[in-house]
Amino acid sequence: MAKQSDNVIRRHLTYFTILAILFVFAALVIIFRPEGQDLAVISGTYVVTELGLSIQALVFIYTIGIFLLWRWIKTGKKNTPSLLWSLAFLIYGIVFIGMFFQDIGFAWADASNATLFFLYRQPMIIWAALMYLGIAKILNFSKKWQWIITSAILAIGYIWFAYSLLVVPNIEFTMYVYLYTQWTPLCVSIAYCFFLYGKQFNFLSPRIMALGFALLGISYLGWAPWHKLAVKYIYYLWFTVFVIGLAFTLIGYLLLPYEIAAKTKKTETTGTTETR
Numbered sequence: 001m002a003k004q005s006d007n008v009i010r011r012h013l014t015y016f017t018i019l020a021i022l023f024v025f026a027a028l029v030i031i032f033r034p035e036g037q038d039l040a041v042i043s044g045t046y047v048v049t050e051l052g053l054s055i056q057a058l059v060f061i062y063t064i065g066i067f068l069l070w071r072w073i074k075t076g077k078k079n080t081p082s083l084l085w086s087l088a089f090l091i092y093g094i095v096f097i098g099m100f101f102q103d104i105g106f107a108w109a110d111a112s113n114a115t116l117f118f119l120y121r122q123p124m125i126i127w128a129a130l131m132y133l134g135i136a137k138i139l140n141f142s143k144k145w146q147w148i149i150t151s152a153i154l155a156i157g158y159i160w161f162a163y164s165l166l167v168v169p170n171i172e173f174t175m176y177v178y179l180y181t182q183w184t185p186l187c188v189s190i191a192y193c194f195f196l197y198g199k200q201f202n203f204l205s206p207r208i209m210a211l212g213f214a215l216l217g218i219s220y221l222g223w224a225p226w227h228k229l230a231v232k233y234i235y236y237l238w239f240t241v242f243v244i245g246l247a248f249t250l251i252g253y254l255l256l257p258y259e260i261a262a263k264t265k266k267t268e269t270t271g272t273t274e275t276r
Contacts, residue, residue: 015192019185026180029224033176036225036234050232051103053239058096060246064253065089071257081134088130094123114169118161124178125157128186135193157182176224187217194252203259209252215245 009016068086072079098120101109111117129150136146157178164174191213198206222238229235 012192015189018188022185022188023181026184029180030176033173034225036222036229049103050236050239051100053236053243054096054099054103056243057239057246058093058100060243060250061089061093061096064246064250065093067250067253081137084130084134084137088127088134091123091130092127095120112171114165114171117171117174118165122158122161124183125154125161128157128183129153131190132186135190138197139193153182153186172224172228179220179223183220184217187213187220191217201259201263203256203263205252205255205259207252208248208255212245212247212249212252215241215248219245 065086065088068082068089072082072086075082077083098109098111098116102111109116109120111120132153133146133150136149160178161174164170164177168174191210194206194213195210198204198210219238219242222235222241226232226235226238
């Protein structure tokens with residue numbers, strides 16, 4: 001058993017090294033909780049607002065969710081990961097619906113209120129759990145571990161959010177811990193799985209998705225340190241990285257069916273030729 005574990009670690013050493021660096025970095029960030037500074041040189045040069053970025057994010061997120069739902073239906077409702085990922089993105093969009101209404105002035109969407117922040121950010125926990133479950137099904141993890149880890153993602157996320165937002169409450173500390181110890185490592189893990197899938201089958205689309213998910217994880221590292229600034233140009237840059245990550249993710253999902261169809265056709269043609 002130990003030898004088998006050693007082989008797994010050696011085969012995926014890059015991935016485990018990145019995770020180790022992330023968790024060391026997370027520990028330092030959570031201890032010191034650094035606050036980012038704006039750069040005067042770009043002050044006044046960045047015209048995109050949070051409202052504009054939240055609308056872009058909504059468009060990408062719901063396009064991904066609807067496309068995956070359509071793919072699930074079109075493929076005979078047998079592709080469970082597509083359904084899980086569709087639900088993940090459709091639910092995740094609630095985060096940005098709340099942000100949209102906050103940005104146009106509705107008090108019931110004000111994310112500076114810890115209770116409302118809990119209400120509109122909890123879809124992040126559900127997204128993480130459903131995305132993991134979809135990946136676990138593709139990788140044929142045992143059903144036992146699929147549900148154990150999915151339940152752990154949900155339980156840890158909700159327990160932490162409930163305690164740090166409803167009991168303490170402290171929005172910044174909540175997100176420092178959650179984003180650095182769960183969200184970003186999970187996004188990196190999803191990115192790595194898609195990268196391996198693309199490498200194994202020589203597909204480009206999963207590698208594009210891998211880049212997208214990596215950018216989603218990286219972009220959130222800037223949320224806690226920069227989101228409180230009165231002048232939010234650096235925060236907007238991080239938000240833009242997030243939107244670009246969504247764009248890559250959508251492109252990857254759109255291209256994947258075509259690559260699968262092309263590979264299937266090529267395999268069938270090769271098989272026919274060999275039979276002759």
